[in-house]
Amino acid sequence: MENFNIVTLPKVLINSVPKSGTHLLLQIILGIPGMEFAKANFNSFVFYAEHYKEVKTIKNGNVALGHLPYNVNLASDMNQEGIKHIFITRDLRDVTVSYMYFIINQCPEHIIYRYFTEYLKTNEERLHALINGIQLYGDDIENYGFSSFPNILNLYGSIYNWRGKQNLCELRYEDLVRNEDSQKQELLKIIDYLWDDLQHLNLAKVNLFDFMKNNINPETSWSFRKGKIGSWRDIFTKEHKKSFKDNAGKFLIDFGYEKDYNW
Incomplete structure (x- = not known):
């Protein structure tokens, strides 16, 4: 110009x-x-x-x-x-959903990709893994190449x-x-x-x-999927909600994404 x-x-x-x-x-x-x-x-x-x-x-x-x-x-x-x-x-709930799809659809080099696609068979299980974190033991550590992976709040909260x-x-x-x-x-x-x-x-x-x-x-954008606001509502089960509240419920309130635990 x-x-x-x-x-x-x-x-x-x-x-x-x-x-x-x-x-x-x-x-x-x-x-x-x-x-x-x-x-x-x-x-x-x-x-x-x-x-x-x-x-x-x-x-x-x-x-x-x-x-x-x-x-x-x-x-x-x-x-x-x-x-x-x-x-x-x-x-962070939408981040979790988007991150799950990113790993399984676009990032085969990710450290937990094989575990996500070979051991975990459903998106319900994969979401639980991201919300709660992953801890492997014994032969699984050698099989999948990692021993632990933090939950989504510990991964990105800082x-x-x-x-x-x-x-x-x-x-x-x-x-x-x-x-x-x-x-x-x-x-x-x-x-x-x-x-x-x-x-x-x-x-x-x-x-x-x-x-x-x-x-x-x-x-x-190579990493764009849907970009929908509130996409977590379409996939979270009651168990996902409970786990998320246990792990990051206070975080959602502190950062203004929820007013309380009633979601």
């Missing part, structure tokens, strides 16, 4: 709970003229906890992806480097701990997909977070909004 130079573009980290609209948000940011996807330096598409220091390598005009738990040093580093941190979450922290733009997946008005509000929130003043961009807010919105195409 004419008169649009790289210095005026932000350094952006999209940090998400997996299966929370990571690639939807990436499409939105890549709709900004001049923004490019920055593959992580260690030959991965996503920054994980053990590589959090690499986040400082994000450059102007680049957007990177992360599934990073809250880390006070990382928060300080991003603030010092002027990295714009966009943090997105989703109802990422949610960015909630309410300073110097970031906090989004919920549900607000990005609920309806046109809700999505517009979230996109405008992103724009206001990325820039205090758009004058030096030679681009009006309405035009920038259109660029971002028009770049949304979920069907081009």
Whole structure:
């Protein structure tokens, strides 16, 4: 775009709970003229906890992806480097359902894939395994190549701990997909977070909004399945609900996804 130079573009980290609209948000940011996807330096598409220091390598005009738990040093580093941190979450119950389908349909290299597809025969059993965690013993450890796998809250709960922290733009997946008005509000929130003043961009807010919105195409995302809000209701049994309440009921209340245990 004419008169649009790289210095005026932000350094952006999209940090998400997996299966929370990571690639939807990436499409939105890549709709900004001049923004490019920055593959992580260690030959991965996503920054994980053990590589959090690499986040400082994000450059102007680049957007990177992360599934990073809250880390006070990382928060300080991003603030010092002027990295714009966009943090997105989703109802952990929907994350669980989406993660199950992702493992069995798209990720044969996942550590629990063989256990999921050879030992567990139904989605009901697989959901129980993700909600409660997995513990193997004896020959099963050798057969399936792992001894234990954490429950869904222990797996991803620490990422949610960015909630309410300073110097970031906090989004919920549900607000990005609920309806046109809700999505517009979230996109405008992103724009206001990325820039205090758009004058030096030679681009009006309405035009920038259109660029971002028009770049949304979920069907081009390799990990997209349905993206439905409340999909857990279609598959959770009474036993799943009880197990989820036992493991993460308080979490859902604390993070505003439920008011109480009566769901």
